[in-house]
Structure formats: C-alpha cells, structure tokens
Amino acid sequence: MWSEIPDALPGLLAGPLAVAGAAKALVPSGRLAWPFERGILRSPWGPRLTGAAETTLAVALVALPAGPAAAIALAAYTALAGIAYRLRGRRCVCFGAARLASVGRVHVGANAGAAGLALIALAASGGAGGGAGGGGTAVRIGAAVASAVATVAIVLLVDRRAGGGSDAPPSEESPSVEPCDEVITGVRIYLAEGCPSCRALGRLLETVGPARRAAVTTTLVGRGAALPAPLTGMGFPCAVGTGASGAPVCDPAEGVGAVKALVDRVAVRAEPCPADAR
Numbered sequence: 001m002w003s004e005i006p007d008a009l010p011g012l013l014a015g016p017l018a019v020a021g022a023a024k025a026l027v028p029s030g031r032l033a034w035p036f037e038r039g040i041l042r043s044p045w046g047p048r049l050t051g052a053a054e055t056t057l058a059v060a061l062v063a064l065p066a067g068p069a070a071a072i073a074l075a076a077y078t079a080l081a082g083i084a085y086r087l088r089g090r091r092c093v094c095f096g097a098a099r100l101a102s103v104g105r106v107h108v109g110a111n112a113g114a115a116g117l118a119l120i121a122l123a124a125s126g127g128a129g130g131g132a133g134g135g136g137t138a139v140r141i142g143a144a145v146a147s148a149v150a151t152v153a154i155v156l157l158v159d160r161r162a163g164g165g166s167d168a169p170p171s172e173e174s175p176s177v178e179p180c181d182e183v184i185t186g187v188r189i190y191l192a193e194g195c196p197s198c199r200a201l202g203r204l205l206e207t208v209g210p211a212r213r214a215a216v217t218t219t220l221v222g223r224g225a226a227l228p229a230p231l232t233g234m235g236f237p238c239a240v241g242t243g244a245s246g247a248p249v250c251d252p253a254e255g256v257g258a259v260k261a262l263v264d265r266v267a268v269r270a271e272p273c274p275a276d277a278r
Contacts, residue, residue, distance in 0.1 A: 006125035009117050010069035011140035013077065014061035015147025016114075019155070021054030023096030033091040033235060033255050035197070047093070062140045067125040069140070073118035081111035089195035091235025091254060095151075098159040102192075102235040104223075182249040183267045184241035189218045189259060190227055192236035201237045201256045211268040241265065 024032070024047040034043040041049065057076050061069045084107040092100040092107065191198040205213065221227060221236070231238050231252045239259045243249040253262040 006066035006070065006121050007136035007139040008143045009121035009124075010061040010064075010066060010073050011143025012147045013073045013114055013118060014058040014140070014144040015149075016151045017054045017061070017076070018058035018144065018148050019151045020094050020096075021051040021056075021058060023098070024048070024051030024093070025055065026051075027096035032093045032097060034093060035087050035090045058144070062137070062144050065125075066136055066140075067122065070118050070121035070125055074115055074122055077111050077115035077118055081108055081115060084108045084111055086196075089192040089236040090197060095155045098155050099233055100155070100158055101233065182243050184249060184262070184265050185244050185267055186215045186217065186242040186246070187239050187259075187263050187266060188242060189216060189237060189239040189263075190231060191218055191220050193220065193223060195236045197256050198237045201259055204256065204260050205263065208263055209268070212263055212266045215266045215268070216263060239263075 027047070032043070032047055034046055036042050036046050040046070057072065061073055063069075064072070084103055087103045088105075088108070090103050092103050094100065094107070189201070191201075205216065208216075226232065227234060227238070230248060231240060234252060234254045237256065237259050238252055238254045239262055240248045240252040241250040241262050250262070253259045
C-alpha cells in the first residue's frame with residue numbers, strides 16, 4: 001500500500017488542476033470576475049493562459065514519473081497558496097463561473113494542504129529523481145480521474161447551494177433586484193479588511209465629484225461576516241445602487257471597475273449657474 005502512495009498522490013493533485021484549467025479555458029472571459037487587470041494575465045487572455053497552464057500541469061503530474069511529478073505538484077500548489085493569500089477578499093474564479101466563496105483562509109489552507117501532500121509524495125518517491133514504471137502511470141491516471149470527478153461534484157454542489165434561491169420567489173430576506181431601470185441616488189459599497197482591490201477602489205473614488213461621493217456609503221465587512229442580500233456570495237469590493245426610498249434598484253456590482261461604473265451612474269442635481277455680473 002505504501003508503495004503506491006508516490007504514484008497516487010500526484011494523480012489526486014492533478015484532478016483539481018485539470019478541472020480548474022478546463023473551467024477557465026471554456027467559460028467566456030466576460031463571465032469571469034477576473035482579478036488581474038494589468039499585464040499579461042489581464043482579461044481576456046489571462047483566463048485562457050492560466051487555464052492552459054493548469055491543464056498542462058495536470059497532464060505533467062500524470063505523465064511524469066512519481067518523483068518529478070511530486071516536485072512539480074509541490075511547486076505548483078505552493079505558488080497557488082501564495083496567490084490565494086494575495087487575492088484574499090476577491091471573488092473566487094478558481095473554477096470558472098462557479099459561485100464559490102470569496103478567496104480566503106480556506107483557499108489558502110487547501111492549497112497549502114495540497115502542497116503538504118505533494119511533499120509527502122516527494123519524500124515517499126525518494127526525491128525528484130525517483131520514478132515508477134507503467135503501472136505507476138496507471139495508478140496516477142486512476143487517481144486523477146477520481147479526484148477530478150470528486151472536484152466537479154463538490155463545485156457543482158457548492159454552486160447550486162449558492163444560487164439555490166435564484167429560482168425561488170423573492171422573499172423579505174432576499175429581495176429581488178432588477179436591472180438599473182430606475183434612477184440611482186445612492187450606492188452602498190462593501191469592503192473587506194486587507195483587500196488590495198478595495199484600497200484601489202478607494203483611491204479611484206477620490207477622483208469622483210463631491211456630489212457623487214456624498215451619495216456613497218461604505219461598510220467594512222469583518223472576517224467571517226456575511227454580506228447582506230442581494231450581495232451574498234460576492235467578492236470584494238461589491239456594491240448595490242439604491243433609489244430615493246433607500247431600496248436597491250439594480251443588480252449588484254462586483255469588482256473595482258463595476259463598482260466605479262455604478263457610482264458614475266448616480267443621478268446628481270446640476271449646480272445652478274451663477275448670474276452674470278453686470
């Protein structure tokens with residue numbers, strides 16, 4: 001049993017990478033709340049490049065001998081843990097458009113745990129030079145298929161629960177929010193502690209006129225606290241436009257650009273022009 005661990009673990013770690021890579025590559029980039037706004041990883045190419053890289057890594061974990069596969073898995077999941085830590089508070093696009101919780105400690109811990117499993121596999125294989133024969137490849141393929149199926153099942157379950165109320169009639173706890181057909185007189189913005197995008201949004205809002213700034217209210221959401229409806233499950237920063245009655249009048253916005261665009265739609269009264277001095 002112990003002899004199969006070096007082969008099984010890289011295969012198990014390949015499954016989530018394959019699912020994540022396929023999701024990013026197949027879902028249209030416009031449906032993704034992609035966190036990278038500059039550089040080579042910016043949308044629309046960023047999701048495709050990232051998906052291709054994850055898929056390639058998954059193939060390598062299955063095709064390579066146990067030692068090199070474990071070493072690659074260790075490096076990949078260590079990097080993913082660091083990226084998750086940096087992106088905490090942003091919406092998770094790990095598996096494409098699936099409605100998962102915002103990136104947080106669970107994402108960091110899951111990737112760190114996967115890196116730990118890769119380290120165990122590396123040690124059990126005798127190091128990066130260790131390997132196995134064709135039988136080892138079959139074990140890795142079987143483990144990869146099993147973990148990929150399990151990953152898809154878990155993602156679909158979480159996504160279904162997150163959107164469970166979408167087909168139900170609206171209730172008082174989860175009000176229905178229509179597109180922005182009405183006049184927006186205010187914007188409620190929700191921010192998270194330690195969120196780089198929230199800080200970027202704050203700097204961007206400093207360029208907004210005083211009348212619109214006065215119409216904006218911000219709320220700092222503590223760690224572990226839930227967002228109110230209709231923003232439940234969204235990443236930070238997020239916001240909703242309100243009308244004269246204070247009720248939401250449009251679909252909520254998520255991300256720096258979308259929230260800024262919502263603020264720009266706030267209706268403000270034109271300042272009266274001073275009479276010409278005679």
